[in-house]
Amino acid sequence: GESVGLHLPTLSVQEGDNSIINCAYSNSASDYFIWYKQESGKGPQFIIDIRSNMDKRQGQRVTVLLNKTVKHLSLQIAATQPGDSAVYFCAENLSATGRRALTFGSGTRLQVQP
Amino acid sequence: NAGVTQTPKFQVLKTGQSMTLQCAQDMNHEYMSWYRQDPGMGLRLIHYSVGAGITDQGEVPNGYNVSRSTTEDFPLRLLSAAPSQTSVYFCASSYSRDSPLYEQYFGPGTRLTVT
Numbered sequence: 001g002e003s004v005g006l007h008l009p010t011l012s013v014q015e016g017d018n019s020i021i022n023c024a025y026s027n028s029a030s031d032y033f034i035w036y037k038q039e040s041g042k043g044p045q046f047i048i049d050i051r052s053n054m055d056k057r058q059g060q061r062v063t064v065l066l067n068k069t070v071k072h073l074s075l076q077i078a079a080t081q082p083g084d085s086a087v088y089f090c091a092e093n094l095s096a097t098g099r100r101a102l103t104f105g106s107g108t109r110l111q112v113q114p
Numbered sequence: 115n116a117g118v119t120q121t122p123k124f125q126v127l128k129t130g131q132s133m134t135l136q137c138a139q140d141m142n143h144e145y146m147s148w149y150r151q152d153p154g155m156g157l158r159l160i161h162y163s164v165g166a167g168i169t170d171q172g173e174v175p176n177g178y179n180v181s182r183s184t185t186e187d188f189p190l191r192l193l194s195a196a197p198s199q200t201s202v203y204f205c206a207s208s209y210s211r212d213s214p215l216y217e218q219y220f221g222p223g224t225r226l227t228v229t
Binding site: 106 | 159
C-alpha cells in the first residue's frame with residue numbers, strides 16, 4: 001500500500017494529551033463532512049461524520065466540531081495514543097447535487113510522541 | 115473477504131506509455147471509484163461507477179478512462195501517461211449508490227511515477 005504526500009502540516013503531541021486537528025472546507029453549501037485517518041501504506045479509514053444541521057458529534061475518543069460561519073471543522077482526539085499517529089483528512093459533500101463525490105482537504109500529519 | 119484490492123503496488127512509466135491500474139472488490143459492491151492523491155493534497159475523484167455498465171466523471175477525469183464490465187472490477191486506464199499523472203491512486207467501493215458516504219472502503223493504493 002501507499003502513503004500520503006510528504007509536505008503536510010504536522011501536529012506533534014505527547015501520548016496521553018488531547019489532539020485538535022483543524023480543517024477549512026471549501027464550499028459553504030456543503031452539508032456533510034467526514035474525517036478520515038490514513039496510516040502509512042493504507043487507504044483512508046472512516047473516523048466520524050457530521051451533517052451541517054449539527055455543531056458537534058462525539059464518537060469513541062473523538063469529537064468533531066463544525067463551525068459553518070467560518071467553514072471550519074475540527075477533530076478532537078482525547079488521550080492520544082501512539083496508534084493515532086497517521087494523516088487525517090476532512091472531506092465534504094454537497095448532497096443536493098446527488099453526486100457521491102467527496103472533496104478532500106489536504107490533510108494533517110499527527111505524530112504522537114511516547 | 116479480501117476487500118478492495120489494487121494492483122500493481124508500484125509502477126514506473128515513461129511519458130506516452132499506456133497502462134491499466136486494476137481494482138477489484140469481492141463484497142458485491144455496486145459503487146466503485148478512483149481517486150488520485152498528490153503530495154500535500156487530499157484525494158481527488160477521477161471517475162466513479164454506480165453499477166456495471168455505468169460510469170461517470172469526477173473532478174479530474176482528463177487523461178483517464180474507465181469501464182465497468184463486471185460488478186467486481188473497475189480498471190483505470192492511462193492511454194498516454196504524462197508526468198502530471200505521477201501520483202498515488204486509490205480505488206474505493208461501497209455497497210450501493212445509496213449507501214452512506216462514510217461506508218466507503220479504500221484499497222491500499224498504487225504509486226505511479228511517470229518519467
